[in-house]
Amino acid sequence: MAEAGEFQIIEKFFTYQTFGAWKSQGVGDDCAIIDTGAGRIAVTCDMMALGTHFLPDADPEDVGYKALAVNLSDLAAAGAVPRAFFLSIGLPRRDDGWLADFSRGLMKLARESGCALLGGDTTRTPEVEGHHAPETISITAMGDLPAGMGLTRKGAKPGDDIWVSGTVGDAYAALKCRWGAWSVMPDLEPALFARMDRPTPRIALGQALLGAASAAADISDGLLADLGHILERSGVSAEIEWEKIPTSVALQSMTPARQHEAALAGGDDYELIFTAPPSSAERIYEAGLLSGTPVTRIGRVIERTSRAVTVRTPDGLPVLLVTEGFDHFRNEE
Ligand SMILES: Nc1ncnc2c1ncn2[C@@H]1O[C@H](COP(=O)(O)OP(=O)(O)OP(=O)(O)O)[C@@H](O)[C@H]1O
Ligand SMILES: Cc1ncc(C[n+]2csc(CCOP(=O)(O)O)c2C)c(N)n1
Numbered sequence: 001m002a003e004a005g006e007f008q009i010i011e012k013f014f015t016y017q018t019f020g021a022w023k024s025q026g027v028g029d030d031c032a033i034i035d036t037g038a039g040r041i042a043v044t045c046d047m048m049a050l051g052t053h054f055l056p057d058a059d060p061e062d063v064g065y066k067a068l069a070v071n072l073s074d075l076a077a078a079g080a081v082p083r084a085f086f087l088s089i090g091l092p093r094r095d096d097g098w099l100a101d102f103s104r105g106l107m108k109l110a111r112e113s114g115c116a117l118l119g120g121d122t123t124r125t126p127e128v129e130g131h132h133a134p135e136t137i138s139i140t141a142m143g144d145l146p147a148g149m150g151l152t153r154k155g156a157k158p159g160d161d162i163w164v165s166g167t168v169g170d171a172y173a174a175l176k177c178r179w180g181a182w183s184v185m186p187d188l189e190p191a192l193f194a195r196m197d198r199p200t201p202r203i204a205l206g207q208a209l210l211g212a213a214s215a216a217a218d219i220s221d222g223l224l225a226d227l228g229h230i231l232e233r234s235g236v237s238a239e240i241e242w243e244k245i246p247t248s249v250a251l252q253s254m255t256p257a258r259q260h261e262a263a264l265a266g267g268d269d270y271e272l273i274f275t276a277p278p279s280s281a282e283r284i285y286e287a288g289l290l291s292g293t294p295v296t297r298i299g300r301v302i303e304r305t306s307r308a309v310t311v312r313t314p315d316g317l318p319v320l321l322v323t324e325g326f327d328h329f330r331n332e333e
């Protein structure tokens with residue numbers, strides 16, 4: 001995990017050997033997979049903060065929904081069945097209107113996914129120079145797995161196909177539009193914005209991939225960044241075909257450079273990216289059908305080379321990216 005920024009912090013300060021009775025596969029996956037003795041559980045922890053993860057004018061109902069959705073997406077990447085979550089929330093002030101909306105969004109997804117709120121913590125955010133730090137929400141979510149099962153980022157083999165669910169790039173494009181940097185036809189805006197506000201965790205697909213996929217991750221930092229995590233942990237490289245990457249009509253209406261940036265390096269997609277041997281292709285299509293989730297084959301795993309991912313285009317031109325994917329602490333040491 002020799003990477004810059006966010007991942008270097010985790011490697012340097014927060015990667016400890018496990019001790020005690022509960023062991024996991026070690027940090028670096030979407031979930032810790034733990035054999036408790038009584039069974040196998042997957043646990044994840046994801047935070048959202050105003051300004052970093054949502055805009056000041058975001059609808060609090062969307063914020064509540066998304067705070068749980070991003071955690072359920074990590075459980076989906078492990079193939080786990082969501083069972084319970086804990087909510088820690090820091091608020092600068094009491095605002096019952098905001099809280100009622102937040103809670104409605106949160107509980108809607110909790111009910112839909114059968115994932116119960118079992119505890120948490122509520123604090124006022126600290127006051128520094130007369131200002132309270134903004135709203136910060138942290139959720140820890142847990143699910144269970146069949147004995148001995150669970151998807152991780154390790155296990156991709158040369159020759160495996162690379163698959164992605166749904167479409168990628170919309171949430172990033174939506175954020176760019178909201179910042180006023182990019183634009184789309186007004187009739188395409190609502191669907192685009194919904195992808196940023198209410199991501200769909202691919203829970204049923206993740207479970208259907210158990211025993212069929214060789215490695216999996218959810219796309220939060222960007223397709224290339226999260227595929228990069230699979231490749232690194234599996235000790236392999238990849239070739240991707242740009243024209244196979246599934247994108248929405250809204251994204252396709254933008255310039256090729258913007259499509260590349262959003263789909264490959266944008267993030268906030270909460271789609272699953274996974275690998276599987278070609279002999280499992282029928283099972284993967286079946287998993288997509290059973291879970292009602294589109295799945296697309298976008299490339300293949302190759303032996304490790306000096307380059308983690310090569311993106312091929314029909315005209316053979318290289319794909320130039322202005323960003324390498326989301327990293328909270330890039331270029332900051
Ligand atoms: N402060 C921390 N202490 C211990 N482990 C951490 C810490 N922060 C992150 N990790 C672990 O490092 C790995 C990468 O974390 P990261 O938050 O990037 O997860 P992710 O699934 O790639 O992204 P996302 O959280 O957006 O789904 C995970 O296994 C996570 O549990
Ligand atoms: C206001 C605002 N600014 C930026 C973004 C984009 N964004 C924030 S965090 C993240 C990656 C996953 O985060 P994490 O690693 O913390 O789970 C992305 C793509 C947004 N949604 N809202």
Ligand SMILES: [Mg+2]
Pocket residue numbers: 030073074077217218219220
């Ligand atoms: Mg994840």
